[in-house]
Amino acid sequence: MRADAAQRREAIITHARHLFAERGGDVALEAVAAASGVGIATLYRNFPSRGDLVHAVVQDIVEQIIHAVDQTRSTLNTDPAAAWKDLLSSLTAMELGALTDGLALQAGAVQDLEATPLAQVQQPAVDALNDVLAELKRRGAVREALSALDVIVAVATITRPQVAPIRGAAPGVPDQLAEAYLLWSRGQQA
Template identity: 40%
Template sequence: MRADAARRRQRIVHEARRIFAAHGGAVALETIAEASGVGIATFYRNFESRAALADEVALSILSDIQEAAAKALAGIHDSPAGAWESYVKRLVTMDLGALTEALSGFVRDEMSAQLRDAQATTLIRVDQLLAAAHDAGLVRRDISALELIIAIGMITRPLPDMLHAAAPDLREKLVEVFIRGVRPGT
């Protein structure tokens, strides 16, 4: 793939991820194409269907989770609490709850091999970080990578505007409760 075509495809995925998080998975593909600065024909040359785009967005999310885990793992020996808390907070910024909800309509009975492999690699990397966080006394042993990611997804599910307005700092408070709640002895 040419460099400009790869950048264009990445821009479409980036915009789709942003728009799916903000507006859900049913948003018009034309909206994503327009936000990406491409026409709908170019969009369909890159993604033959909404499901194909959803798969690519999922791969992008998994890649970001892996990268964040690798960065935290690299820093956990120098600053265990800082690396762990930064990782959890980085997951929160990924809008996992909103994206999971947006992409859930595209889940098929059989995942593509590429998506299945990326998911497995992600869970391994996060488990490695969890083991290091446990060794540093920051996380109980009974927390799995999948449970961590699901918990962050639950914390980051979008609230109706009325509830968000009533409790605008709730997400941050829940993240702090989560970080304290996974410590050994809690």
């Protein structure tokens, strides 16, 4: 793939992710194309269906989660509590609420989210997060019962897309919820 084509593709994924986070997963693909600075034909050349675009967005988020976990591993030995706080901060900044919408769109009428094609895409991130959580548990930095799926669902809930008037009226609430979750996950009172 040519460099300019790869850059356009990345721009589409990045803007789709932000729009999914801001407006929900059913945002018009024309809006994604416009935000990305491409025409709708270019978007469809790169992503023939909404499902293909959602898949690419989820894959991008998975890669970012794995990168954040790798960063956590590099600081885990010196200060496990700070490593956990930094990981949670990184995950919160990723707008995982967009991942929730993507999974919901792909799941459609499926009763079991683990049966969706995206479950396989996200599994490496879940495995990596579970591995680092096991080490954080050994060091007493997080609750013993905490799982990767718990963390992903909590952060996705905290960062769930809200309509602009709600975001404007209470802009600090996601950060407050993230801080309360951080305290809870460590076994402290919020």
